[in-house]
Amino acid sequence: MSTAATPLYEKVKAHVLKRIRSGEWRPGARVHSEHELVRELNVSRMTANRAMRELVQSGVLSRIAGSGTYVADLRSAGHPLQIRNIAAEIKERGHVHRAQVVSHGRVAVPAEVRAHLKPRGRELFHSLVVHHENGVPLQLEDRYVDPAVAPGYLDLDLSEVTAHEYLMEAAPLERVEHVVRAIVAPARVASHLRLAPGEAALLIERTTWRRGRPASFARRDPAGARFARRGVFAQ
Amino acid sequence: MSTAATPLYEKVKAHVLKRIRSGEWRPGARVHSEHELVRELNVSRMTANRAMRELVQSGVLSRIAGSGTYVADLRSAGHPLQIRNIAAEIKERGHVHRAQVVSHGRVAVPAEVRAHLKPRGRELFHSLVVHHENGVPLQLEDRYVDPAVAPGYLDLDLSEVTAHEYLMEAAPLERVEHVVRAIVAPARVASHLRLAPGEAALLIERTTWRRGRPASFARRDPAGARFARRGVFAQ
DNA sequence: AAGTGGTCTAGACCACTGT
DNA sequence: CAGTGGTCTAGACCACTTT
Numbered sequence: 073m074s075t076a077a078t079p080l081y082e083k084v085k086a087h088v089l090k091r092i093r094s095g096e097w098r099p100g101a102r103v104h105s106e107h108e109l110v111r112e113l114n115v116s117r118m119t120a121n122r123a124m125r126e127l128v129q130s131g132v133l134s135r136i137a138g139s140g141t142y143v144a145d146l147r148s149a150g151h152p153l154q155i156r157n158i159a160a161e162i163k164e165r166g167h168v169h170r171a172q173v174v175s176h177g178r179v180a181v182p183a184e185v186r187a188h189l190k191p192r193g194r195e196l197f198h199s200l201v202v203h204h205e206n207g208v209p210l211q212l213e214d215r216y217v218d219p220a221v222a223p224g225y226l227d228l229d230l231s232e233v234t235a236h237e238y239l240m241e242a243a244p245l246e247r248v249e250h251v252v253r254a255i256v257a258p259a260r261v262a263s264h265l266r267l268a269p270g271e272a273a274l275l276i277e278r279t280t281w282r283r284g285r286p287a288s289f290a291r292r293d294p295a296g297a298r299f300a301r302r303g304v305f306a307q
Numbered sequence: 308m309s310t311a312a313t314p315l316y317e318k319v320k321a322h323v324l325k326r327i328r329s330g331e332w333r334p335g336a337r338v339h340s341e342h343e344l345v346r347e348l349n350v351s352r353m354t355a356n357r358a359m360r361e362l363v364q365s366g367v368l369s370r371i372a373g374s375g376t377y378v379a380d381l382r383s384a385g386h387p388l389q390i391r392n393i394a395a396e397i398k399e400r401g402h403v404h405r406a407q408v409v410s411h412g413r414v415a416v417p418a419e420v421r422a423h424l425k426p427r428g429r430e431l432f433h434s435l436v437v438h439h440e441n442g443v444p445l446q447l448e449d450r451y452v453d454p455a456v457a458p459g460y461l462d463l464d465l466s467e468v469t470a471h472e473y474l475m476e477a478a479p480l481e482r483v484e485h486v487v488r489a490i491v492a493p494a495r496v497a498s499h500l501r502l503a504p505g506e507a508a509l510l511i512e513r514t515t516w517r518r519g520r521p522a523s524f525a526r527r528d529p530a531g532a533r534f535a536r537r538g539v540f541a542q
Numbered sequence: 543a544a545g546t547g548g549t550c551t552a553g554a555c556c557a558c559t560g561t
Numbered sequence: 562c563a564g565t566g567g568t569c570t571a572g573a574c575c576a577c578t579t580t
Contacts, residue, residue, distance in 0.1 A: 106565080117551090119549085124566085135565090138558035138560080140564090140566080141565085141566080244327060244334075255489070271491065315569070340545075351569060353550095354568085354569060359547085370547065370548095371578080373577035373578035374547080374577085374579075375579095376547080
């Protein structure tokens with residue numbers, strides 16, 4: 073019953089999607105149950121189940137055990153935006169990426185970082201790096217790393233390896249959280265990015281979790297006007 | 308063999324994740340095959356398969372049919388950020404959302420919009436709405452809509468129905484594109500959002516495709532400092 | 543030829559919902 | 562109570578890769 077270009081569960085999905093797109097099943101309406109799909113389409117229940125589960129996962133349907141499966145209301149659904157690695161992005165554009173290391177050492181835990189990282193020790197590793205695209209400063213990266221998670225962080229040559237690449241090897245990434253906002257670039261940021269006084273900048277705060285706890289906190293300041301590109305770039 | 312708080316396939320996932328987190332299986336390494344997991348954990352192959360499939364879906368593993376399953380290299384992978392519906396977001400916080408309609412009518416196609424929308428006619432529908440959260444202006448929405456896609460747009464009461472909600476009913480959403488950047492709020496935006504002169508604001512440009520062509524273009528100006536929240540909000 | 547993932551079946555038991 | 566989704570099994574056939 074297999075041997076088809078498109079798998080059966082995809083046909084079941086298409087069958088359901090068609091009825092939703094045609095307006096036959098409107099948001100909030102109950103769709104056919106798995107057993108009904110089994111009878112209608114001559115598939116096994118596991119196949120119908122997989123189709124429905126994937127449609128739930130993609131946000132098209134929602135299910136209530138014991139009750140039924142309903143067409144989701146996409147009106148309030150979110151749309152994903154990628155946060156991408158800036159170095160990789162610049163290279164993909166065929167441009168030259170250069171990382172200028174401003175400082176790289178140990179610091180006492182700053183108060184505003186304590187809200188994001190709760191290190192066991194009293195010190196954090198810190199680095200301040202300016203990323204350039206074809207010689208133009210594009211982003212300031214202010215990163216704090218828990219020594220317990222990445223003890224070798226100070227030995228890195230950050231002009232060669234991005235902190236993100238190293239941290240991925242030191243400990244796998246479990247969770248990432250981003251906060252994006254707009255600010256008027258403070259003097260320190262403006263000077264590194266050669267921004268005019270009062271120029272706007274995006275501020276991206278990124279916290280990563282590794283080994284079950286927050287392991288690094290980074291502030292990114294991409295130059296506002298130079299960043300009129302698709303998506304948001306960090307890492 | 309069921310009757311457990313956590314499903315078996317979740318246990319299989321945990322089993323695999325544990326070995327990855329411990330460093331036993333590094334990025335690029337081959338992990339145990341489905342049959343091996345079946346023997347190790349005494350589960351059926353369908354259960355092992357579901358576990359592995361979900362780990363692929365979440366980006367932890369990648370599979371090559373006929374060859375094996377490998378630990379994915381997350382180093383250059385992107386991370387999603389949600390672009391959410393501001394009205395829904397405000398309501399979820401239990402706050403009051405109010406949409407103040409500044410203008411709502413027809414306009415000749417502005418030059419800077421022509422880059423995003425290529426309407427067949429000479430006019431576009433246009434609306435300018437300020438979104439308030441508990442009385443505080445939070446976002447300015449400047450939207451252009453192709454009359455061919457949403458002929459009823461001018462009949463809407465935008466203080467009751469968000470444009471997004473209406474457009475979802477008029478024609479299904481096929482594609483969305485966002486450009487995010489930081490700007491110093493121009494005077495017009497600053498006055499609507501009651502921002503101080505020179506204050507920074509996020510600018511989100513959003514183009515939606517419906518019926519195979521660009522159907523609406525919207526500029527969103529969320530107030531920068533008031534928006535120190537997780538994620539980016541638009542729609 | 544042996545191993546791998548991709549798919550599919552025809553049953554099953556469970557907890558829960560709704561009438 | 563019948564119906565629903567959630568899970569699980571023990572097989573199976575297939576196309577493909579690797580040795």
